[in-house]
Amino acid sequence: MADLKKIPAKGEIIFKNDARIETYRRDAVISGNPDAVVRPRDWQEVADIASWCNGNAVPLTVCGARTSMTGSSVAESGVLLTTDNFNKVLDIGTKEGGPYAVVEPGIIAKDFQRAASEKGFHYPVVPTSCDNAFIGGTVSTNATGEDFYKYGPTRSFVREISFIKADGTTGTLERGDRNVPLAEKGHGGYFTSGEEIDKLIGSEGTLAIIKSVTLELLPKIPDTFIILAPFTSAIEALKFIDNTNKNRWNPRAIEYIDPIAISLMKTYPACPNFSDTIKAFVYIKDESFDGKIDALIGKWAERLPAQTLNEAIIATTEKQKEELHQLRHQIPQAISELNEKLQKQGGAKVSGDWWVPKDKMLETMVKVYEEVAPLKIDFTMYAHLGDGHPHTTFICKTHEELARAKKLIKYQAERAVQLGGGVAGEHGIGKIKRDLMQIQYGKDKIAEMKKIKSNYDPKWILGQGNIFKKT
Ligand SMILES: Cc1cc2nc3c(=O)[nH]c(=O)nc-3n(C[C@H](O)[C@H](O)[C@H](O)COP(=O)(O)OP(=O)(O)OC[C@H]3O[C@@H](n4cnc5c(N)ncnc54)[C@H](O)[C@@H]3O)c2cc1C
Numbered sequence: 001m002a003d004l005k006k007i008p009a010k011g012e013i014i015f016k017n018d019a020r021i022e023t024y025r026r027d028a029v030i031s032g033n034p035d036a037v038v039r040p041r042d043w044q045e046v047a048d049i050a051s052w053c054n055g056n057a058v059p060l061t062v063c064g065a066r067t068s069m070t071g072s073s074v075a076e077s078g079v080l081l082t083t084d085n086f087n088k089v090l091d092i093g094t095k096e097g098g099p100y101a102v103v104e105p106g107i108i109a110k111d112f113q114r115a116a117s118e119k120g121f122h123y124p125v126v127p128t129s130c131d132n133a134f135i136g137g138t139v140s141t142n143a144t145g146e147d148f149y150k151y152g153p154t155r156s157f158v159r160e161i162s163f164i165k166a167d168g169t170t171g172t173l174e175r176g177d178r179n180v181p182l183a184e185k186g187h188g189g190y191f192t193s194g195e196e197i198d199k200l201i202g203s204e205g206t207l208a209i210i211k212s213v214t215l216e217l218l219p220k221i222p223d224t225f226i227i228l229a230p231f232t233s234a235i236e237a238l239k240f241i242d243n244t245n246k247n248r249w250n251p252r253a254i255e256y257i258d259p260i261a262i263s264l265m266k267t268y269p270a271c272p273n274f275s276d277t278i279k280a281f282v283y284i285k286d287e288s289f290d291g292k293i294d295a296l297i298g299k300w301a302e303r304l305p306a307q308t309l310n311e312a313i314i315a316t317t318e319k320q321k322e323e324l325h326q327l328r329h330q331i332p333q334a335i336s337e338l339n340e341k342l343q344k345q346g347g348a349k350v351s352g353d354w355w356v357p358k359d360k361m362l363e364t365m366v367k368v369y370e371e372v373a374p375l376k377i378d379f380t381m382y383a384h385l386g387d388g389h390p391h392t393t394f395i396c397k398t399h400e401e402l403a404r405a406k407k408l409i410k411y412q413a414e415r416a417v418q419l420g421g422g423v424a425g426e427h428g429i430g431k432i433k434r435d436l437m438q439i440q441y442g443k444d445k446i447a448e449m450k451k452i453k454s455n456y457d458p459k460w461i462l463g464q465g466n467i468f469k470k471t
Pocket residue numbers: 027028061062063064065066067068069072073083105126127128129132133134135136137138139140141142143144145146203204205206208209210211329332333336426427463466
């Protein structure tokens with residue numbers, strides 16, 4: 001590899017033998033091995049670094065907050081470029097198309113949401129990891145959060161992207177047609193049936209470095225509330241979600257929390273005490289633009305099972321909603337922490353990110369529980385069941401458990417595709433899920449995607465190891 005001491009970095013640079021590099025080696029699931037980490041302070045520096053890496057065939061991985069669940073923000077080797085110095089809202093306001101904001105990629109999603117709300121606007125699409133994840137990371141993974149149910153994925157809100165290519169040249173792509181149906185969950189790989197800008201959204205740092213993004217905002221902040229509704233069995237909770245879909249009650253979000261997920265939630269210090277009869281929760285978020293949230297809460301209360309209603313938690317103030325958000329966030333957070341411990345002991349978590357169409361949700365999830373039981377491995381299923389998109393997670397203590405869990409997840413991903421869903425609803429493919437590409441796509445489609453990659457990045461230096469290998 002070229003002498004990295006010659007890299008044209010003006011800002012901080014951390015080399016391999018420096019203990020500070022440890023912070024940058026991991027995402028939420030795996031460790032990498034960068035030779036150097038650069039923290040550029042301006043975009044010219046980014047362009048110069050990219051051009052130098054390209055000229056010297058040095059792998060260049062861009063990262064945001066490194067909360068990826070697939071290893072996508074981890075550098076296997078070469079240079080890791082951080083974007084945390086680029087965290088400004090460049091513009092926010094209203095023009096012909098409605099409210100919008102132009103932001104740099106390093107702004108934390110929650111901070112951006114707050115900035116939009118201070119101006120009276122609303123940005124609904126943030127992942128559960130929004131306290132850490134950067135907007136650049138959310139665009140590069142086409143992140144979805146709980147509000148996908150009503151508002152769709154990040155893709156639906158991206159209007160324009162300015163970027164720097166691997167060779168250091170810059171470009172801008174704008175969405176032309178506002179009516180493209182983009183409200184689907186991801187499938188992994190490049191989105192080839194939209195406009196050129198769609199290829200960049202969800203491309204996991206493999207096509208270009210995002211320099212700024214223009215995001216559409218919603219005009220008014222609605223009154224929202226969350227109900228954490230208890231159920232005495234997992235199946236009753238799943239049936240309630242299915243009914244919500246069938247009856248088109250159309251909340252802003254509806255999610256599922258199963259028995260093991262409840263036990264993980266209970267590791268949150270401020271978790272309320274629930275009775276032992278509670279075996280599952282449905283997390284309902286809804287909103288009102290006319291201030292009549294009491295009536296709406298009443299409607300949901302009528303739909304929910306009467307016998308456990310007294311244990312429901314209803315959050316209407318910002319503080320209460322934030323507490324419930326933290327409680328819900330504790331589930332993946334606890335799994336990530338558990339994963340680090342398990343990896344040191346030879347095990348790991350294995351997660352599925354597949355999804356099925358809403359009308360296939362109930363029958364599929366019943367089958368999932370049936371298939372998992374004989375494995376006798378700790379297992380949890382939670383999150384976006386309203387969208388047919390569970391986070392299925394096996395907590396494996398040994399390599400042998402890992403192998404069995406992976407086999408079942410692969411089978412379930414294949415079934416999801418056969419049912420009309422996808423293998424990678426929101427986390428992307430990264431480095432640990434490349435085998436899923438063959439499940440989702442035929443050879444020709446993968447070849448088409450590799451051609452796109454070669455057009456943007458002929459030497460394949462960006463995000464090396466993400467989505468697919470060159471050969
Ligand atoms: C506890 C927890 C909860 C989560 N919940 C959700 C959820 O609800 N929904 C969801 O979708 N995901 C979720 N995730 C996954 C992750 O948080 C999201 O994918 C998030 O969007 C990643 O943002 P990030 O800033 O951490 O990006 P990183 O992890 O740093 O990077 C992710 C990808 O984006 C690329 N990238 C980052 N910045 C740029 C840039 N400027 N230009 C080009 N490429 C770039 C990287 O190369 C990488 O491929 C969760 C993760 C954790 C740990």
